[in-house]
Amino acid sequence: MASDKKLWLVVIIYLAATNVQHCVGNPIVPGLFIFGDSLSDCGNNNKLPTIARANFLPYGIDFPGGPTGRFTNGKTAIDFITEDLGFSHLIPPYANTSGFNVVEGVNYASGAGGIRKETGTHAGPDMNLELQINNHKVIISQIAAKLGGPDKARQHLNKCLYYINIGSNDYINNYFLTKVYSTSRTYTPEQYAEALVQQYSQQIRVLHQIGARKFSLNGLGLVGCIPQAITLRGKNGSSTCVEEDNKAVLLFDDKLRSLVDKLNKEFIDSKFVFVDQAMIKSENYPMLKDMKGMTNRCCEVSGKIGQCTPFKTPCNNRDLHLFWDSFHPTEAVHKLMAKSAYFSSIKKITHPMDISSLVKM
Template sequence: MDCEAKLWLLVLFLFSSAMHCAIGEPQVPCIFIFGDSLSDNGNNNDLATDAKANYKPYGIDFPDGPTGRFTNGLTSVDIITDLLGFDHYIPPYANTKDSNIVEGVNYASGAAGIRNETGTHMGQDISMGLQLEHHKDIVSQISTKLGSDKVQQHLNKCLYYVNTGSNDYLNNYFLPQHYPTNGKYNTNQYAVALIQEHMTYLKALYELGARKFSLFGLSLIGCVPHGKNGSLCIEEQNTAALVFNNKLKAVVDRFNKELPDAKFIFINTAIITENSFKQDIKILTCCKVGSSGQCIPNEEPCLDRNLHPFFDEFHPSEMVNKVLANMAYDAPVPAFAYPMDISHLVKL
């Protein structure tokens, strides 16, 4: 094992050992989660799609086994939910029948993105636009429960966790055999188009009562193991992600000035995960994967899962999710979270 890989393992150990513990009442009354497979906890289970993870070995380290989470254990937003003091995880929109929706809902969907067509070559998914429609439904139900005079006051205090955009590249722009976007836009033009559409959804959430927004940037998507050999990263894809991130960070500045009483923060996922995503590809993945890059059903994964940055060829292991969640919640350096981290955002 080379020195860089050894450093990565040391960083993982230190961060996981120092994981925060929240005690007492939750720091926010509710969390609403928007995004893709990095946050999906079951919304895709009954959809006609290949993008689902409700089978072993996914969930091998999760108390309830496979749930639809695309990792071996907890997702980043699960861990942030713990850090915020909740004694349960936020339920998926697809399974809210017996849940307390007043405390939040998870709308995230594997393969989905900002654009409606993103990921559809794999089957059905729930795009950001459709996730917004689902949220309107939930807000209506919460209004019935709390009363129209109290619903806005309640929603103003919630955390809105938004982690989307990766699939608009990996399952759209960089798949020209399925989508025309690569031929219609250069990298900068595509980022502009994505951000403009994303802004309409964020503004719509604001109009529905959202005030505390945590916007996650893209990781180094050019270094995910799928389709790679050795330690190769595709710099064109990494550059595209960084262009998107810079524009998303600019949205934070703009909306903090333009939208009264709102507070937006940007989580710099690319910097936080840079060391883990640039290791030797041979040691990255843990489960045996098929042509899709997802785990083959019922195949035994590796035993040393804490030493593998990725569980399958697209999705981080729980250990990396712990690092990202802890750094997003309580950033040790300003570069990780702008203009503040989640722990400070929720206190506003």
């Protein structure tokens, strides 16, 4: 009997892995709210007076309809996750929800934005995490009007997924920019990680207070391995990662992981999962070894923040490149990040059946 049930487990996992979009139009969660930075931005920065924008070619060259404001050649990780969850359309940016039902979700992510208010502002104004949550409060009032009042809106939000992927810019566009920001002179790496996670915790508690109950909290990727870091702070002529940068963000990840454990114990009516983005490396995913190295940008870059030169033709073999510009991965890597996040963490709080429980049967 036990062997039969384990066989069914294999079948279930196989079906999930090969056809996660089996319920398109009937999503696993009724709504998806996205908070973050340029890894998730889908157009919120388009009308801001900032150079941190991506609403021009070659950005979006592989996205249906062309450039939207996504900082890559095609879809982002959260786009793929949205599809995996069964939504029939991608979640719209807060800056343009026209024609969309906000009850199903809104994307508030902002390129260059961070946890701290000053992060990324050398490039122009952006929407930090606190501002993104304030924008969510505006949307909640619209949801309440649609559903028939605050109580019904809250009941709805309790069932929605809150996806938060932010913090990289607090290092890339703050702590490591020593000529622009003073944080590296104010905090040690340990102190800075602690300060960031404390501020992050405060904002998570605000979201919980206004109705959020299902949280996917993303750790930071290895920012010492992005082309910009290697170019600016790497060893002369070397294409290896800047380990000092990686060690700094791993301190943040450790503290965020601990925060997730703490929140799960404190809020028994909620579920928090930690998504480990630092595990996306070649030793864990052999396919990455066949892709162009970390200093090989797919598009020609220019300007202060290493973005693609407008309208320049990018590389042809985009699926074989790790990085699109100086900071952002290609769609192929975004897809890998999405699958890793969905199957390792997000499925634990969104899928109606806990697959892991079957192992014990």
